[in-house]
Amino acid sequence: xxxxxxxxxxxxxxxxxxxxxxxxxxxxxxxxxxxxxxxxxxxxxxxxxxxxxxxxxxxxxxxxxxxxxxxxxxxxxxxxxxxxxxxxxxxxxxxxxxxxxxxxxxxxxxxxxxxxxxxxxxxxxxxxxxxxxxxxxxxxxxxxxxxxxxxxxxxxxxxxxxxxxxxxxxxxxxxxxxxxxxxxxxxxxxxxxxxxxxxxxxxxxxxxxxxxxxxxxxxxxxxxxxxxxxxxxxxx
Numbered sequence: 001x002x003x004x005x006x007x008x009x010x011x012x013x014x015x016x017x018x019x020x021x022x023x024x025x026x027x028x029x030x031x032x033x034x035x036x037x038x039x040x041x042x043x044x045x046x047x048x049x050x051x052x053x054x055x056x057x058x059x060x061x062x063x064x065x066x067x068x069x070x071x072x073x074x075x076x077x078x079x080x081x082x083x084x085x086x087x088x089x090x091x092x093x094x095x096x097x098x099x100x101x102x103x104x105x106x107x108x109x110x111x112x113x114x115x116x117x118x119x120x121x122x123x124x125x126x127x128x129x130x131x132x133x134x135x136x137x138x139x140x141x142x143x144x145x146x147x148x149x150x151x152x153x154x155x156x157x158x159x160x161x162x163x164x165x166x167x168x169x170x171x172x173x174x175x176x177x178x179x180x181x182x183x184x185x186x187x188x189x190x191x192x193x194x195x196x197x198x199x200x201x202x203x204x205x206x207x208x209x210x211x212x213x214x215x216x217x218x219x220x221x222x223x224x225x226x227x228x229x230x231x232x233x234x235x236x
Contacts, residue, residue, distance in 0.1 A: 002026040005046060006053040007033050008203040010163040011068040011105065015053045017159050017197030018072055022079050026055075030201045069101045072156040082156045089152065096150040096157035099139075104164050107132045111171040126172070133173045137165065137181055144180035148187075162188045163198075167207040 004019065004026045006012035019026045031037035031052055039050045047054040047066035054066040057078075065074045073094075076083035083093045111129035114122055140161065143150055150157045166185060168175055175181050188194055 001058045003029060003056040003058065004053065005029045005031055005043065005055070006201065007031050007038075008201045009033075009052065010108075010167060010207075011051075012053045012201075013198050014068045014160050014163045015055065015071050015075075016200040017163065017194050018075050018082065018156060020193035020197040020200075021159070021191075022075060022081055023193075024075065024079070028200055069097055069160065072097065072160060076156050082154070082159070084153070084155075092151040093155045093157045096143075096155075097160050099136075100157070100160040100164065103136050104133070104140075104161055107136060108164050108167070108171045108173075111173065115172040116170060130171065130173050133168070133171055137168070137173065137175055137178055140165070140184075141175075141178040141181040144184045149184070154188075158184075158188060159194075162194070169209055170207045 002019065002024055004015055006015060006028065007030060016028070031043070033052070037043060038047075038052055043054075044050055046056060046064045049066060051066070053068055053071060054064060055071055055074075057063045057065070057074075065071045073083070076093075084090050107129055111126070111133050114125040114129055140150070149155065150161065162185065165175075165181070166189065175185075
């Protein structure tokens with residue numbers, strides 16, 4: 001049995017999707033980020049960085065794993081699925097996984113902050129991060145023009161990127177001119193395990209849409225958390 005500590009964010013949904021795809025039994029522990037559950041001493045023994053997600057593998061002596069990419073690799077290697085065992089195949093998956101971890105996630109996260117959450121609209125910052133998101137999306141679109149999935153077969157690399165890219169409207173980035181990316185987004189969304197994974201836990205709003213009054217209220221609350229994070233930790 002695996003304990004999953006998570007919240008309704010792209011990084012959190014990566015892991016619930018993977019667990020559903022792998023049919024691994026798990027217990028869901030939903031942390032309230034606004035209440036600071038991720039900073040409580042008990043949780044910091046699992047993830048010293050005070051972020052979500054994290055898992056504890058009870059079958060492996062209560063072994064804890066944090067960082068979403070590391071968790072995906074751990075689960076793939078534990079089961080022998082969603083990542084090839086040959087050196088080149090594994091490397092392809094790892095390359096695209098690192099592409100998401102080092103590029104798509106951070107850039108979309110910053111686009112969200114400056115486009116959606118900051119009370120002051122700093123247009124050069126918005127343009128910079130939305131532009132970089134579009135550049136990264138075009139890289140994905142180019143790869144998917146020649147491949148059904150990012151690294152050949154469906155893998156943890158697809159799960160990692162899809163969990164973020166599906167929320168592109170929340171970052172204010174359009175993908176209408178990227179047909180291969182759109183095809184990939186729809187194909188992965190059609191998978192039953194993916195649909196189950198993005199509901200564990202469900203988001204308070206629909207992050208795949210631009211926004212309504214409920215979304216505006218959510219963004220305002222998230223903006224308060226960003227401001228608190230700046231004052232306590234010296235940055236976004």
